Amino acid sequence: MTRREFRFGAVVRLADSARAWAEKARMLEDSGFDILFVPDHFVGPRFAPMPALTAAACATTRLRLGTMVLSNDYRHPVALAKEAATVDLLSDGRLELGIGTGWMRMEYDKAGLTFDPPAVRVARLAEALTVLKGLWRGGPFSYSGEHYRIDELAMEPLPKQRPHPRILLGGGGPAMLRLAAREADAINLAVQVRADGTAPSEADAGVAAFVRKIDLVREAAGERWTTLDVGTSVQQIGAASRLGEWSAANVGPQAETPQVLLGSVEERVDKLRYWRDEHGLNYFVLHNDRDLDDFLPVVKALAGT
Template sequence: MTERKPFKFGVVVRKADSGKEWAERARLIEASGFTTLLMPDHFVGPRFAPIAGLTAAAMATTTLRIGTLVFSNDYRHPVVLGKELATLDVVSDGRLDVGLGTGWMREDYDRAGLPFDPPKVRFDRFVEAVDVLRGVWSDGPFSYQGTYYQLDELVQEPKPVQKPFPKLLLPGGGPKMLALAGKVADYVNLTLQVRADGSGVRASDGGLESFLGKIETVRAAAGARFSRIDIGTSVQQVGVPAEKENWSAVNLDRQQETPQIVLGGPDEMADKLRYWRDTHGLNFFVLHNDKDLETFIPVVERLAGR
C-alpha cells in the first residue's frame, strides 16, 4: 500500500473546426472535472500549434490547467520557448504545465528538413534545455556554457507567475528519461519506449512487467520526493473494447493489465484506476483522445480530487 495522492486527470485535444468550438471544448473539459488540457507537438497530422491553442484554451477558462504532452525540444531553441511559456504563464494566471521531451518521431524531422540526431545527442541536448529554461525563468542575468546552448548574461522578461518555475511534465519510456523524471519532474507520464530510428515503439516493450519496472525506476531516482510527484500514464482505450487510433500503432493487447487500457462501465473503470493509485501510487491519468470524453467523464466525476 502506498500513499493515496488525489486523482488528477488530463485530456489530449488536438484540433477543432473553429475558435468557438475550441473554446467550448475547453470549457466542457473544465466543467467535467479534468485538471488539465494537454496538446501534442508534431508537424505531421491534423493538429493545432500548441502555444496558440493553449493560449486560446486559457482565455476560455478560469481554473483549467493547460500544458503539452509534449513539446519536442529539437523544434525550438529553449530561449525562444522559455519566453513564449513565461508569457503564457502570465496570461493564464499561472495555469501552465510544461511538458517537454527530446523529440522522437522521425517523420516530423524528415518532412521538415531537420537533422535527426542519435538518441544520446537528443537526450543530452534535452537535459541542457531544461537547465536553460529554468535559468531564463530565474531572476537576474543568466549565463550558460553547454555543449549545445551558450547564453551570455541574458535577462529575459516576463518571468513566469509560478515560482520558482512552471511545473515540468516529462514522458518516460526508457531508463534514462525515467531516472531524470524521478529527479526533476513534477509530473511523470509513463510511456512505451520508442525505437532509436524514430519509427515507432519498441516491439519488446509493453505489458505489465515492463510497466511496473518503469514505476520502480522513477521511485528509485525520486527517493523522498516520489510522494510529491504526480505520476501516471496515458489511457489509450476506455469503455467497450474497440479498434481505436493510437499514437504508436502498437498492439494494445499487451497493455490490458496496465492502466493504459481501462475497459467496462464507469464503476469498473474507476475501480481499476483506484487499484493503480492505491497499490502503485499512480494518480495522474491522461485520456489519450478527446473523442472518448463522453465515455470517460463519468469516471472523472467519480474520482477527480479524491
C-alpha cells in the first residue's frame, strides 16, 4: 500500500470585505493547510471563483488555490483555459483546477441552462479536459468533438505550471471516477447524485459503497495510482447532532467514512490515519469553514506526515 503524505484543504465561500478575505487566506496558510478552495454555484452566498482566488493569491505566498469544483457546463473550456492560465501565472503556479460535470438541477433551471443526462455531461467534461490540456500545451490547437470545436487556437499567456495546472476531479459515479483515474492529478470522492440532479442517491451511501469507489479508482488508474492524491470532503466534524443535515454527501449514512469525523481530536486523527494507511486516502478537504475550529487540531496533528 502506497503511503502518501497528508494534504488538507478548506472550502471558503465568502467574506465581508477584501481585508477579511485576505485574513482568511493567511490564516489557512499559517495553520498547515495546503490549499484554499472556492465553490462554484450561482445560488447562495459565495464569491465567484476566479476573482476570489486571485485575491487570495495576492494575500499569500505559499497557499495553493483551487476550485471545489467548477461546473463544466457553466463555462466554455476556451474561456476557462484563459482564466485558469492567468490565475496560475499571477499566483506563481499555485492553481489547482477542480472541475466536475455540474449536478444541481435547480441551479440549471434557474439559470436557463439545459440539464443533460449524466452520460452526456460526463462526455462533455472529458472533451473539455482535452481542450484545456491542449490549449495549455501552447501553440495552435485544434479539436473536433461532439461538444466542442477548436480551430488552430493559440493561447497566451500559458500557465506557470507545466505541462498544466494540477487538475482535481470530483464525483461519485463509475464513469466519472474512471475519467478522473485517467485524467486527474487529484480526486475528491463524493456520493453520487441522482440522475435528476435533486439529491444524493441513497443507493450510493454507506461505507461499502465508499470503499468500492476507492477500489474502482485504484483499478482504473493502474500505474497512475501511486502518483494521485485521492481523498474526500469532510462534511461533518464535531457535533453528532448535525448528522441529519442535508448535504451533497448525505452525511448520516456516511458516518463510518472519513466524510464524518466525530469524537475526540485523537479519534478524528486516528480515523484519518486509518483511511490513509489502509485505503490510500491522503487528501481531505473541509466542506465548510464554519467548522475550522474543530478541524484545525486534526490538521496540526497530521499535516506533513
